[in-house]
Amino acid sequence: ILLVGFTIVQGLLSNKLALMDEILQVIAAMETQLSNGPTCNNTSNGPSTISNNCSSPVESGSIEDSKTNLIVNYLPQNMTQEELKSLFGSIGEIESCKLVRDKITGQSLGYGFVNYVDPKDAEKAINTLNGLRLQTKTIKVSYARPSSASIRDANLYVSGLPKTMTQKELEQLFSQYGRIITSRILVDQVTGVSRGVGFIRFDRRVEAEEAIKGLNCQKPPGATEPITVKFANNPSQKTSQALLSQLYQSPNRRYPGPLAQQAQRFRLDNLLNMAYGVKRFSPMAIDGVTSLAGINIPGHAGTGWCIFVYNLAPDADESILWQMFGPFGAVTNVKVIRDFNTNKCKGFGFVTMTNYDEAAVAIASLNGYRLGDRVLQVSFKTNKTHKA
DNA sequence: TACGATT
Numbered sequence: 001i002l003l004v005g006f007t008i009v010q011g012l013l014s015n016k017l018a019l020m021d022e023i024l025q026v027i028a029a030m031e032t033q034l035s036n037g038p039t040c041n042n043t044s045n046g047p048s049t050i051s052n053n054c055s056s057p058v059e060s061g062s063i064e065d066s067k068t069n070l071i072v073n074y075l076p077q078n079m080t081q082e083e084l085k086s087l088f089g090s091i092g093e094i095e096s097c098k099l100v101r102d103k104i105t106g107q108s109l110g111y112g113f114v115n116y117v118d119p120k121d122a123e124k125a126i127n128t129l130n131g132l133r134l135q136t137k138t139i140k141v142s143y144a145r146p147s148s149a150s151i152r153d154a155n156l157y158v159s160g161l162p163k164t165m166t167q168k169e170l171e172q173l174f175s176q177y178g179r180i181i182t183s184r185i186l187v188d189q190v191t192g193v194s195r196g197v198g199f200i201r202f203d204r205r206v207e208a209e210e211a212i213k214g215l216n217c218q219k220p221p222g223a224t225e226p227i228t229v230k231f232a233n234n235p236s237q238k239t240s241q242a243l244l245s246q247l248y249q250s251p252n253r254r255y256p257g258p259l260a261q262q263a264q265r266f267r268l269d270n271l272l273n274m275a276y277g278v279k280r281f282s283p284m285a286i287d288g289v290t291s292l293a294g295i296n297i298p299g300h301a302g303t304g305w306c307i308f309v310y311n312l313a314p315d316a317d318e319s320i321l322w323q324m325f326g327p328f329g330a331v332t333n334v335k336v337i338r339d340f341n342t343n344k345c346k347g348f349g350f351v352t353m354t355n356y357d358e359a360a361v362a363i364a365s366l367n368g369y370r371l372g373d374r375v376l377q378v379s380f381k382t383n384k385t386h387k388a
Numbered sequence: 389t390a391c392g393a394t395t
Contacts (some may be wrong), residue, residue: 218394308391
């Protein structure tokens with residue numbers, strides 16, 4: 001009976017955590033989409049659209065369609081402006097960098113702007129960092145376009161969707177009313193099943209208005225129930241977000257008890273699976289507490305946990321370290337050590353992670369990882385200077 | 389093959 005009870009409580013807790021996370025993501029997505037979000041394409045990751053041609057002809061291309069200024073969407077909630085700069089600075093010299101925060105709470109709104117000195121670096125950043133997985137998020141990197149009134153408030157909230165409806169089908173349903181910028185169907189984080197709720201962002205508000213007129217209270221083809229289509233909530237209602245964010249970052253999460261640890265472990269496993277697919281990692285059985293006992297604060301440096309990465313290729317760069325370690329948790333800094341003259345990687349680098357548990361899992365997962373034709377060796381940094 | 393500094 002105890003065991004059953006434990007399992008139930010555990011299930012409830014992990015569900016709650018997952019739901020909370022999802023709620024936060026939804027809010028972040030709403031705000032991102034309501035802001036000066038990326039306007040082109042949205043089907044998948046990778047170096048997708050790289051033009052600005054989506055804004056209306058009247059407003060685009062006039063003074064300057066900046067080829068250096070990027071908007072970065074879907075950043076992890078806890079990512080700071082410094083980390084953003086560090087990440088994108090690994091590509092090239094940055095002219096300016098801005099993480100957009102809530103004016104009242106100071107919380108990140110999950111997006112920011114990075115302006116490079118060189119347009120070439122901006123393009124490179126899109127090609128290499130768009131689609132990068134960081135913790136629970138897949139960041140989106142695209143050219144920032146000048147804001148304009150006509151593209152604002154074009155985000156729709158859709159509910160009552162058939163659980164079987166796919167994102168593609170959702171887009172098909174709405175595309176008759178205008179150009180769809182982003183679409184999303186929310187899924188249960190545990191089961192992956194559609195929650196029957198989604199968002200559609202049109203290019204222009206008028207298109208969104210027409211979609212409401214045409215689709216609200218209507219049954220999609222083959223559906224048995226009508227859907228609800230309305231404008232997504234305006235992010236000016238910040239109270240709920242502040243509450244949720246504070247809840248999410250409660251002491252319970254930072255210093256979890258055994259139960260919460262289990263839930264976090266569960267979440268982390270899922271995240272890892274999402275980030276890297278399957279069997280690239282051996283099954284992990286890391287116990288943050290006991291493994292800590294056997295180690296004399298290796299790699300600990302007040303600012304975080306420093307990790308030594310050995311056997312990097314000569315052409316390795318910082319972005320690969322971000323890509324490898326980012327999915328495991330908060331990464332504050334990465335560094336590839338290069339030869340001063342050749343500028344080639346000397347075969348190793350360092351990664352700083354904020355949280356011990358995440359660093360430990362990253363090490364356990366990435367040590368022995370095959371990168372190209374090399375097998376990496378990953379461990380906490382020691383104090384050893386090349387003695388003998 | 390192995391543990392950072394041209395800010």
